[in-house]
Amino acid sequence: MTQTLPSAPVHPTPEWARPEKSLLLPAFWVVLMLITGGAVRLGLFVRDSFAAYPTATLLALVLFGLYAVPFCMFVAALDYLEREPPLLLATAFAWGGLVATSISIRGNAAVHNLVAKLASPGLAAEWGSALAGPTVEEIAKALGIVAVVLVARAQVNSVLDGVVYGSLVGLGFQVVEDVVYAVNAVAVAGRGDQVAPVVATFLLRGFLAGLWSHTLFGALAGAGIGYLAVRTERSLFVRVAVAVLAVLGAMGIHFLWNSPLLSLGGGAGIFGDLFVKGIPPLLVILLLVRGVRHREADYYMSQLAALGDRRIATEDELRVLGHGHLRAGARRYAYGRGGVRARRAVRRLQRAQARLAVELSRGAGLPNPAATIAPPVLDTAPDPEAPVAVGVARVPEGLTYAPILGGPAAVRWRDRVLVERGRMLALGHPEATAPLNRTGSVRRVVGGIAVFLTAMIAVGLSLIALGAS
Template sequence: MSDPVRPGGARAAFSARNPAFWVVFALLIAGGWRIAQIGGRFFGAYPVATLTAIGLFALLAVPFWLFVSELDFLEREPPSLRVLAFAWGGLVATTVSISGSTALENLIAKLGSTRLAADWGAALAGPTVEEIAKTLGVVAIVVIARSQVNSVLDGVVYGALVGLGFQIVEDVVFAIGAVALAGQGDQIQPVVTTFLVRGFLAGVWSHTLFGALAGAGIGYLVVNPDRTRRHRIGMACLALFGAWASHVLWNSPLFRDGLGNGALALLAVLVFKGLPPLLLILWLVRRAHDREAAYYVAKLATLRDPALITEQELRVLGSGSRRAAARRHAAAQAGRRARATVRRLQRAQARLAVDLSRGSTSEPAGAPDTPAASEVREHRARLEQLGHPEAVEGVPSWRHTASTVGTTVVAIAVVWVALSALGGG
């Protein structure tokens, strides 16, 4: 089995001398111009509602952005490429899908029937155009910055950010469409309702999730050169099909009326349609993260220098939950400054692991002389001054467990209130 990581050179995210960069740039400009035209019409007709929609969905994007960006802790994607992925989804994929989905729905009506188009048009046309358009965003990143896609997890992150950009812009469009459909002028109530349904309730397992699944396939295609081309393309197509099928299920009229109109019935439909793809992508992320972590931790283990990383820190660094536990333990033992320093130490250790994987240091094992190694020593010295020299996890705290349970209960309560407010119970 090949390594889960295909090391790339320590160089810029992409080069403007690459002709593909200018093709992508032109597509972003064209998409941005089209979205600006749509936004201008919205502001002209419904200025308050449009501003409210942009504000609400922009706020929704922040936690999703932070969560997705943290998925690949050990080798974070360059900010410029994360922004590019988000912009592709919000500007290019949306503009292609607006016209493409309408054309495909019309084709379904002509080849099938108007009844078929009314019932299944959105479930068949939308996913077909949208998932292809979003996946091409990950392909674009591979073309202009191949060295920055060196694990399946990279594909997941870029795909999720493409999906997030698409979801935010599409939701704003739907929100203003709801205002127009209500026919009561520049009102924000339809915007808030759309935000609760399409953003708050459906956001967890919507376009961000579908994009992540397709992106995982592109990542697999790129980082497994030992596999045959047919096998890699087949796996990428299978991932794209999974994203498409999940999207079709989500848009389908299945169970539209079969479970009643109560809050519990609506929640059951959301879970039935959204939970399978959510569990699948969580499994893929966990598997990809563990394999990547094992690769980088093995690189750090060759140093055998406790000033850079200890045996216990090796175990902690490879797990997201253990990294978080180590930060909580530092805060409990030595205060908030120690917590922040532990996080910085973990970041520096991760960068050092990437340096080692790229062979960017020719120093003897155990004594690398890189900026990352200097950062590790600097943060280690600060921790020692704070009386907490090692970034290790402590004994599991009942307070953290209680906090997790409490947060879950509050989340369920908020979902229930939202469903009830929408007329569910």
């Protein structure tokens, strides 16, 4: 199998950026101190809120805490082929929720006061959020993405990594900010410890504004900063320009969302903001993320394709493995043919293939003589539910195996792929693919759009009924 390898999104990591060096970096201790200080400030706010409005505060924490779970799962799954360390993902979320919010609370107030003094209180009331939010908040969040790069440079090796960490910084900011807004809404309502303002805030800022709010702003800025960090084949000027434009783009979308521009006002304004100010930027950023994901998938799939071994991955499996909806389709197809065990076998094979591709990329250019050892050869069909014993296999006399590039981890995952392949063969399901069904794909997309629009309209009507207009 001959294939031209795409340009690699993964670049050599400098010695100072190795994971074991993180504790020696001043940036690590600065980030730790800032997160600790932010946690203390948030703890004091929650304590005071509980003292004044215990029921409303608890409901706000529960609602927005649960709200964050599917977003976290979606963002973490963006980079299926090279999962990011949970601790680093939590650090990005904590920066957004604890550090960026702490900076923004005081910074936003300062910008509002400055506009009121230099212009007028009316202008500050109308345009203050549009001026303060994009500048103070986006800069504070962008600093969090930069901090992740400085602390764990070895983990940021593609533009998609920047998207993931930027999204989580934005999500952390969004969740904590929404809790603060919900509690403040209770105070402004002046009706005591009531939950209606919390529910209204949850519907407005969670469902209607949440899909194209700080998470997406952070994703755009993260893509630019990731480009700056990893695309070292480009000139420094180009990389800095891309990063600056990405951050400015996030600021611009944030400005449009916060400004009174294009707002219809009244109850209809909810839907005007939704369709005019929200959906177009959402589509643009989703297309950007899609392009970044496909580029990274092409690179990693080329690592498996270069082995030229159909036992590792067939051509159809390479096509499927690089796309989330095709991976899911292959698992559904396996379930239809062989039930739960077949679906699990396909999932395990896909996971092993992905890990092997990553390990091969990390060892690019490093020949591993040990990889010429024969792969596991199964004397009999394995029990699909038996534990995996990677690296334990009979080596037939005189049999050699095409050498691979990489370290011992690549050899272990190569063996794991072959063991999982044996499990699938034992189930009568030799390939982790599914027949192409364009009609079904179109039907799912149309159905998803219909559900989305219905949910948005229902939420908007609920807000109008609650008096949020």
